[in-house]
Amino acid sequence: xxxxxxxxxxxxxxxxPENSDFxxxxxxxxxxxxxxxxxxxVGVAIGNKVIDIYQLASFGYLNxxxxxASDFEQDFLNPMxxxxxxxxxxxxxxxxxxxxxxxxELQNNNEHIQxxxxxxxxxxxHLPVKIGDYTxxxxxxxxxxxxxxxxxxxxxxxLPNWKHIPVGYHGRxxxxxxxxxxxxxxxxxxxxxxxxxPVFGPCKLLDFELEMAFITFEGKELGxxxxxxxxxxxxFGMCLFNDWSARDLQKWEYVPLGPFLAKNFVSHxxxxxxxxxxxEPFRTNGPVQDPKVxxxxxxxxxxxxxxxxxxxxxxxxxxxxxxxxxxxxHMYWNMNQQLAHHSINGCNIKCGDTMASGTISGPExxxxxxxxxxxxxGSKSVAMADGSERKFIQDNxxxxxxxxxxxxxxxxxxxxxxxxxxxxx
Amino acid sequence: xxxxxxxxxxxxxxxxPENSDFxxxxxxxxxxxxxxxxxxxVGVAIGNKVIDIYQLASFGYLNxxxxxASDFEQDFLNPMxxxxxxxxxxxxxxxxxxxxxxxxELQNNNEHIQxxxxxxxxxxxHLPVKIGDYTxxxxxxxxxxxxxxxxxxxxxxxLPNWKHIPVGYHGRxxxxxxxxxxxxxxxxxxxxxxxxxPVFGPCKLLDFELEMAFITFEGKELGxxxxxxxxxxxxFGMCLFNDWSARDLQKWEYVPLGPFLAKNFVSHxxxxxxxxxxxEPFRTNGPVQDPKVxxxxxxxxxxxxxxxxxxxxxxxxxxxxxxxxxxxxHMYWNMNQQLAHHSINGCNIKCGDTMASGTISGPExxxxxxxxxxxxxGSKSVAMADGSERKFIQDNxxxxxxxxxxxxxxxxxxxxxxxxxxxxx
Numbered sequence: 001x002x003x004x005x006x007x008x009x010x011x012x013x014x015x016x017p018e019n020s021d022f023x024x025x026x027x028x029x030x031x032x033x034x035x036x037x038x039x040x041x042v043g044v045a046i047g048n049k050v051i052d053i054y055q056l057a058s059f060g061y062l063n064x065x066x067x068x069a070s071d072f073e074q075d076f077l078n079p080m081x082x083x084x085x086x087x088x089x090x091x092x093x094x095x096x097x098x099x100x101x102x103x104x105e106l107q108n109n110n111e112h113i114q115x116x117x118x119x120x121x122x123x124x125x126h127l128p129v130k131i132g133d134y135t136x137x138x139x140x141x142x143x144x145x146x147x148x149x150x151x152x153x154x155x156x157x158x159l160p161n162w163k164h165i166p167v168g169y170h171g172r173x174x175x176x177x178x179x180x181x182x183x184x185x186x187x188x189x190x191x192x193x194x195x196x197x198p199v200f201g202p203c204k205l206l207d208f209e210l211e212m213a214f215i216t217f218e219g220k221e222l223g224x225x226x227x228x229x230x231x232x233x234x235x236f237g238m239c240l241f242n243d244w245s246a247r248d249l250q251k252w253e254y255v256p257l258g259p260f261l262a263k264n265f266v267s268h269x270x271x272x273x274x275x276x277x278x279x280e281p282f283r284t285n286g287p288v289q290d291p292k293v294x295x296x297x298x299x300x301x302x303x304x305x306x307x308x309x310x311x312x313x314x315x316x317x318x319x320x321x322x323x324x325x326x327x328x329x330h331m332y333w334n335m336n337q338q339l340a341h342h343s344i345n346g347c348n349i350k351c352g353d354t355m356a357s358g359t360i361s362g363p364e365x366x367x368x369x370x371x372x373x374x375x376x377x378g379s380k381s382v383a384m385a386d387g388s389e390r391k392f393i394q395d396n397x398x399x400x401x402x403x404x405x406x407x408x409x410x411x412x413x414x415x416x417x418x419x420x421x422x423x424x425x
Numbered sequence: 426x427x428x429x430x431x432x433x434x435x436x437x438x439x440x441x442p443e444n445s446d447f448x449x450x451x452x453x454x455x456x457x458x459x460x461x462x463x464x465x466x467v468g469v470a471i472g473n474k475v476i477d478i479y480q481l482a483s484f485g486y487l488n489x490x491x492x493x494a495s496d497f498e499q500d501f502l503n504p505m506x507x508x509x510x511x512x513x514x515x516x517x518x519x520x521x522x523x524x525x526x527x528x529x530e531l532q533n534n535n536e537h538i539q540x541x542x543x544x545x546x547x548x549x550x551h552l553p554v555k556i557g558d559y560t561x562x563x564x565x566x567x568x569x570x571x572x573x574x575x576x577x578x579x580x581x582x583x584l585p586n587w588k589h590i591p592v593g594y595h596g597r598x599x600x601x602x603x604x605x606x607x608x609x610x611x612x613x614x615x616x617x618x619x620x621x622x623p624v625f626g627p628c629k630l631l632d633f634e635l636e637m638a639f640i641t642f643e644g645k646e647l648g649x650x651x652x653x654x655x656x657x658x659x660x661f662g663m664c665l666f667n668d669w670s671a672r673d674l675q676k677w678e679y680v681p682l683g684p685f686l687a688k689n690f691v692s693h694x695x696x697x698x699x700x701x702x703x704x705e706p707f708r709t710n711g712p713v714q715d716p717k718v719x720x721x722x723x724x725x726x727x728x729x730x731x732x733x734x735x736x737x738x739x740x741x742x743x744x745x746x747x748x749x750x751x752x753x754x755h756m757y758w759n760m761n762q763q764l765a766h767h768s769i770n771g772c773n774i775k776c777g778d779t780m781a782s783g784t785i786s787g788p789e790x791x792x793x794x795x796x797x798x799x800x801x802x803g804s805k806s807v808a809m810a811d812g813s814e815r816k817f818i819q820d821n822x823x824x825x826x827x828x829x830x831x832x833x834x835x836x837x838x839x840x841x842x843x844x845x846x847x848x849x850x
Contacts, residue, residue: 133598133599138682161614161680167678168682169685170594170596171595172558172772173598174558175772183647187771188770200719222600223850246770249770254682257684258681258684260592261769261770264595265647265770265771341686344686345612345689346612347597350599
């Protein structure tokens with residue numbers, strides 16, 4: 001592969017603020033509209049700007065690639081992604097070339113720049129992908145262990161299948177929405193007291209789950225498998241994912257077929273899809289897997305990624321407080337294993353499928369990925385900057401997740417995913 | 426509502442064979458192509474014929490309705506369904522009027538008939554609906570009881586939540602395919618012996634699940650609820666659904682987040698969507714629900730439907746053997762309750778969502794809806810017409826499900842859903 005856009009020596013003629021998530025080495029893809037023109041288009045973030053890829057193509061700057069301008073005037077990234085890994089890699093490389101400081105093709109054309117570069121604060125970001133199927137894994141050992149300790153038995157916290165199978169389940173695609181979309185606290189059945197009948201009302205134990213998700217290219221036909229070796233070719237990129245969870249609904253409903261209403265009321269994803277290519281420099285090794293996994297789950301090379309993550313809670317009209325700092329490298333199962341497992345039975349993967357990691361909890365307190373773990377099932381509180389306390393998420397709280405990879409002075413980030421909880425209706 | 430097409434006195438100028446599933450009182454919708462013209466179009470079944478609704482519209486026979494011809498030259502029914510309940514009801518009523526024996530508008534135009542009516546055996550039927558999200562419920566009490574007896578404790582076979590919640594979970598939409606699509610036996614992890622490590626290989630306990638599914642119109646926005654009273658307005662129609670299940674994969678993987686690879690390798694649906702309107706004459710009452718359900722699950726009127734169901738196994742080059750006869754009326758939770766439950770937390774329902782019933786088992790032996798139950802976890806065999814025996818489904822077997830409602834001499838049927846199992850690859 002030839003990922004010229006990853007060169008750490010590259011600088012752009014677009015100014016990049018210090019600590020920006022979007023240097024020229026990132027170039028993540030999203031769907032945007034501007035306040036003056038509300039047609040949706042493919043955009044790429046650079047510094048505080050959005051590059052209008054539709055206009056870039058319309059002006060002929062992308063002529064030697066496998067795309068037409070109409071691929072970029074779309075409600076979702078899917079038509080672009082349908083062209084596959086090599087085509088989108090070449091596209092990112094070409095955008096890098098155009099915005100590199102020594103390249104004058106666009107740099108010297110002020111008229112074009114006016115129509116191609118927008119301030120991010122002039123833009124509205126939309127859900128980037130038309131999601132076909134959504135799968136949620138459960139691949140952080142510390143998270144599975146914590147939950148097992150709280151709800152089952154600390155001496156047997158991990159279930160017997162957990163180290164053999166990248167456990168996953170299907171979730172709801174229709175209720176995955178763009179960052180910033182407020183939502184109502186869900187209502188549902190709960191059984192707070194084991195000796196009494198269930199009750200109905202607004203969820204009392206609303207929680208976030210700090211996750212990352214990967215978005216797939218079109219996969220193989222039904223009945224075929226994707227190996228761990230092939231998996232990278234089927235992954236377009238990654239984003240932050242907040243898998244909102246109603247713990248009291250979940251506890252009552254989830255036996256024997258898994259979470260349903262406890263999860264499907266809403267999930268939020270960050271607007272920029274950072275390509276897997278852009279994340280290659282941040283690969284790291286994963287844990288030694290013991291017991292040994294089945295051959296279809298074996299993999300070669302470093303397939304984990306070092307991505308620093310944090311979550312803040314912002315009460316209404318108040319400052320935010322960071323409540324956890326974790327890292328995507330803490331996964332037991334990596335994406336290649338997840339995708340190989342998902343397709344080992346012949347399940348077909350489609351362009352735009354979204355596969356979330358499961359809650360990403362680090363090995364110690366302070367790095368847990370949900371309030372369930374941070375408050376240890378509500379047994380302790382977290383102090384907010386405004387003096388209030390939290391065990392779970394309250395009405396009018398905004399939860400914000402951020403993440404970035406950093407190495408050798410290059411920071412490739414995801415921006416943020418945020419959402420405000422409105423009272424139940 | 427004014428469902429003139431349901432009049433039991435109507436007769437068609439198209440001849441209807443005895444015991445046809447498709448009298449003029451049915452008029453189910455599907456997507457077809459012909460052997461000579463492979464563009465996909467909306468079709469309606471009548472007797473042994475398919476009515477080309479695109480041609481019908483093109484010739485002007487549907488002019489006073491809310492559709493244009495292009496709504497019917499489509500890969501899926503979704504664009505038609507997006508027009509909603511009243512529009513599709515009026516469409517079915519108009520088709521009924523045109524094909525009623527005293528109506529000569531089309532009957533006397535042989536040139537048009539040649540281009541509008543096709544023999545079903547000249548047509549290929551396709552997946553009728555672009556499925557957004559797929560949900561599987563678990564709403565037959567006898568099935569839940571049987572499974573509970575086999576896997577848990579006969580004295581506490583139903584879990585505590587089962588009579589409070591129409592238990593459901595999300596499934597995989599991408600692998601739901603048209604009737605007749607062969608598929609490979611899935612591979613995966615199994616743990617046949619509790620004392621030994623898991624093994625990997627082709628599923629040894631492949632099973633069908635006899636289910637029906639309903640297909641939705643576009644629902645409400647995220648955060649809104651659909652009541653049991655409103656539910657009928659959001660249901661387009663129903664079909665047969667084979668929820669193939671790999672029992673050995675399922676047993677090892679499903680704790681704690683539910684079935685995943687045990688189900689998502691394939692599911693099959695029947696090609697014709699019978700409208701909920703056409704099923705109205707076959708409504709029947711449901712069981713008394715004790716304990717009393719929460720108000721959001723209460724409903725008025727008869728919301729169950731009397732639909733006779735059966736499943737056959739056909740070994741290769743052999744005759745089929747009926748292995749079970751059940752009925753959709755055996756559901757504990759009806760569709761209105763399922764949809765109200767699904768949206769009580771604000772989950773948004775979209776046009777083309779598919780919601781399956783869960784295995785439909787009747788109250789006695791001979792009416793169970795899966796081989797797991799029929800063979801009572803493999804403890805007894807079923808004799809086939811060719812002298813062989815089955816506990817589960819073998820390679821090269823074809824499983825066929827059929828269903829119809831019948832009352833006062835009118836039979837409204839679903840045709841069949843069938844699929845052949847190929848050996849694992």
